[in-house]
Amino acid sequence: MSAARTDATFSPPVMAARRWIEGVAFPDDRPLINVSQAAPVAPPPPELRREMARLVVEDPGSHLYGPVLGLPALREEVARHWTRAYGGPVAPDNVAITSGCNQAFTAAIATLCGEGDEVIVPVPFYFNHVMWLDMAGVRMVPLPTGDGLIPDAGAAAARITPRTRAIVLVSPNNPGGVEYPAETLRAFFELARDRGLALIVDETYRDFDSRAGAPHDLFSRNWEDTLIQLYSFSKAYRLTGHRVGAMVAAPARLAQAEKFLDTVTICPNQLGQRAALWGMRHLGDWLAGERAEILARRGAISDTFPRLGAQGWRLLGCGAYFAYLEHPFDIPSDILAPRLVEAAGILLLPGTMFRPADDPAGARELRVAFANIDKVGISTLLDRLAAYSPA
Structure with a gap:
């Protein structure tokens, strides 16, 4: 067997x-x-819980199937927030809502990799990323980080092979906590773009970055052919049990991700999406x-x-x-x-x-x-x- x-x-x-x-x-x-x-x-904070209770009683749509790529209003809200926060154009059709950020990662890998392909991952790594690569038949290529836990694009370049499909970065980092400098992210973006790879940047903890302003300028570049950004609403609005995340990428890639997402969950959690949308609109302070x-x-x-x-x-x-x-x-x-x-x-x-x-x-x-x-x-x-x- x-x-x-x-x-x-x-x-x-x-x-x-x-x-x-x-x-x-x-x-x-x-x-x-x-x-x-x-x-x-x-x-979640009391005002968000009250809104969620209202939605359960008054909004029939919170109990039904919805679009595979997510609630249109939430996709639009993410696009508006991201365009303002990062100083570069993000459109609603660049945004997919997923059942948590982990699912966004699995969907991204599904659109990129086949059996025996490779993905470069800095170590120490986020273990769920590596678990999925293992189960998908994708080889994880470890990238040592050394003192400071900041990866180096030059070291990554030396590990690229004909089977490499992507580089994965997590910033602020899990497990290390470090915030990758903007120039580090830019160097990896340029490396990925020049080599025809995808750069997956998991920004689950972006809401708790200590820096003022945008942590990088990647969205102000010609980003769609290279960048895939991942995000989680769980940490921002305490919606962990409702499983709401996001994947920001080129529309053509999201069309491929839709195939994967439709076979796994059909659609993201409807109540969680509505809660995330309300949170984005009302819980800034x-x-x-x-x-x-x-x-x-x-x-x-x-x-x-x-x-x-x-x-x-x-x-x-x-x-x-x-x-x-x-x-x-x-x-x-x-x-x-x-x-x-x-x-x-x-x-x-x-x-x-x-x-x-x-x-x-x-x-x-x-x-x-x-x-x-x-x-x-x-x-x-x-x-x-x-x-x-x-x-």
Whole structure:
């Protein structure tokens, strides 16, 4: 019997990590600090929930099939926002709404790759991207990033082969948190354009970028033949359970993506789309406050990290929802992380979940997703890490 496609990849990392806390009791004076998953655990703001309740009762369309590529009004709203934010033309027919950003990625790969093709991915990587490449029969070509976790276009150029179809970038980055400089994105865009490749830029965390203004100028270029941008409404409006994302690309590519999307979900979640549209129109100030809070938490990690630095820890990257750490212990991170559950009351993910199995760097790395802990919680987290000793 031949192996199934799903045998080609690893188990979902977040689900694997959740099993570490099964049967573990956490005392009242040291509750679990869960920094394993990059998703808001709070519901949408009250005004958005009230609007969603109204839609459930009053809008029959929120319960029916809709267009495969998404609600026209939401596509138009994204196009308006993106044109204003990035300073380049994005039209409604450049926008597809998907069932979350992960589905946008799978759809993009479906339009680009066949069996045995290659996609260049910086490491450490976002594991769901690699899981899909594995299951699609596409070879992931790892691109080391080194200090600063910023990939280099020249290094990527050396890894291009006749089977290369795309380069994938995530900025702000998951798992590293770093924001790729505009010149880095421009260099990758020019490389992809010159080599006839697609550049997939996942900007799931764009709403929490610390920089003022557009993080890049790619939409102000002749972008349609090269750029595919991915986005998620989940983080901005706390709509994780409603699964609403977006793919911005050339209309011809979206026509191909429509074939894939129609066979998987038929259409995106209707209630979630309407909620995202209402959020884009009414929650600008609220979202600005969410961004300010995330940036304050980022600052709290950077400001207080020296207490760990004095013990040999390194802060490799920090931003958006993430801090990416290098630990000082003579123990692999995939053994250390489960031990931290009982020994320190911390659930986080080991770097081995974000690198190829033969990459030794992952054994020294840990990812902290800090979106759901406040500054007090961050201080407690760092205190517990500072107090931990494997001896």
